Amino acid sequence: MIEQFTQGFEMAFRLDTIVFICLGLFGGMLVGALPGFTTLMAMAILLPISFFLDPLVGIPFLLGIYKGGMFGGSVPAILVSMPGTGAAVATTLDGYQLTKKGQSRKALDTALVSSAFGDTFSDIFTLVMIFPIALLVMQFGPPEIFAVLLLSLVIIAVTTGGNVLKSLIMMLLGIWLSFIGTDPLGGVERFTFGLFDLKSGIPLLPMLIGVFAIPEIVNVVMRSTQGQALAAVVGDRLKWSEFKRIFRTLCRSCVIGTSIGIIPGLGQVVAAMMGYTAAKNASKTPEKFGKGEIEGVAAAESANNAVNGPTLVPLLTLGIPGDNVTAILLGAFVAQGLRPGPQLFEEQGATVFAILIAMVIANLLFLVIGYLSVPFFARLVTLKNSVLVPIVIMFAFAGAFVFRSDSIDLLMLVAFGAFGLIARAARFDVMPMVMGFILGPPMEYAFGQTVAMAQNAPLAFLLTERQGMLFLLVAIPVIAFVLWRRMKKLATG
């Protein structure tokens, strides 16, 4: 094992590997920064190139795209409040506020450093703990996933913003919106009013861009005077003293993100929100969160990147892809004649370790490439509003459209934009709605699976097969109550 490891170490340090990782990182960053173009699409399109490369070049290349794309997604979130994925939503909370305060460069630096830190932490953790993680992954079935999602939603509802009742209303609205379309379990149409356009549901991007970016665009247009820019300056870079200040938050988020990554099928959205909530909760100055606190950006970005290592574990140890990104990686592996699975470690152990080590190398290269490109991105917001706003509007519409290439999505974008403005005027936070919309479907699915497993007798099923779950059923309301009390105290005191 140790021998394979050291052998893998030697194999990973190759010039062509490093060059292709850089290409992947750079390309991924550019694609990720365009809302609507997902990293997944970039990986799928570039997958055939990896067929023709050496395994230790092709697979790190794809991983580079993935890692670059994750950071790229935070760029529009920070600069123009336009999250391109659910994972970047938590980043907008403080990132965009920092931009408005003229600290876009610091916000991007924080996102970069936190992403690389989270990635490196989870990659190294995965490298060392791959077999224990593989065993742990097996412990999580549909009932456990349901419980974790329910707990996450409850935590988000009680800790976001001021009024818990308003948060709950918005969250239920989000969950209801996710019901529209074809029911994922039974295939029955729900709330579609017989319209085929609604049959595949409401897509995420028009909602994200609509409720987060459109109100900001309107805000800027209403307020700006001739020749004004969103931010006059890009501000300083991240200072070493600030890095030391956020270090605790980074570590906490890494643990949260990596733990969530172990649970199959939950991923980055939950991790980012939980990392953010935990940081806010632990902070001595929680009132600064949401008003431009670099800790908020750090917490979200390190947590969503820390998910990446453990999500690879079922792929590497069992040959089972847990999501679409790992499915593409599986394609890249098998096209190279490497079939991930139990014997891959026995037969090709050195190669697998080399790939994991290449991931760590990718993180370091990513810091360098990111550090060099941040100033260019940051400068965007110093453009005059008369130039920037049309560009942002174009990207908003293009981003909403390109995901499904369906013109109905443009109408949805406008509708969600209007909704975002009304909600803002009525002081309703849209965050719980978006989270309900994103996490509602997997929660519903896990619930349906549990009921199916239990043959419509959930209680008997829990008593015979999942005794541990009963404990959680009691724990969730208690956790919710304690958090609610704490938040109330913070708000008043």
Added chain:
Amino acid sequence: MFNKLWKGVVIATAATLAGTVSPALAEYPEKPVTMVIPLGAGGSHDLNARVITSTIPSFLNQAMIVRLTPGAGGQKGTQEVAKANSDGYTLLFSHNYIDMLQQHVENLPYNPMEDFVPVARINYAPIAVVVRADSPYQSFDDLITAAKEKPGEVRMAHSGNWGALFVPAAQIMKARDAYFNMVPYQGGGPAMQALLSGDADLTMGFPSTLSSLLASGDVRVLATAGAERIYPDVPTFGEVGVEGDVGFMHRVVLAPAGTPPEVLEKLEASFASLLEDKTYNRMMSRLGENVDYMSGADYQKMREEQAKAYKDLVASITQ
């Protein structure tokens, strides 16, 4: 190998950049051909399509672009192609369950038989019935006996209603008059994971995805689809009393009905020529897929049989 690749890349890039290449020749194809996949990224259709589109340009003399249009269980992408111009520039890469089964389960916004003509069957994947290695079910008959004795106690993890794992299971239940408790998962991967973790007693899988788990001794195959045995000591569906076109996923390229015959001819010839391409064959074998090409006309006969068989199946299961 690299020459082939570069040829493909050069043609693809030139065609994409120029938009319309060589307008003087009014011969199909004048511009890149789009192949719509009504499924998500990273699935087996996506992977197969990436192999096809990186090798077919040298026969088609045009680029072929993949467009993923998932949604509504495959209906979104299918409808998009049904509505597209029947000029051969928009094709559909689908499979038999979306193509011929869904019409019996739901009201579709298109008529699969009237709105599409098959261009080529690229390949097919036979399904295998899989249990854990420590499962009490040593043979297919053990499984059926258990499912009959305690209806609903045997949990079967599948990849979604009327999907590639669900339909063969339904066909088995119908043929052997047994009942499994069908638990859905979001794809074949999570379903296999449920089997390994003990949440499910049974699942189905394609041999291409099973090889490593079989080699490590984690799972056991009880039966496989097809007339011939895939594993020497594992019976076929026919041998265990499940007859007919059961458990095959056919990956098929369809064109909108009304596509001119000369265009179809060119397309058919290009897909048929893939068989001669070394890169194509090697890539497909690495993916664990066969290259069993079938012409559109031959596959049309199969579609007609499928339509009838699926109608009976859905009627018997949902009544």
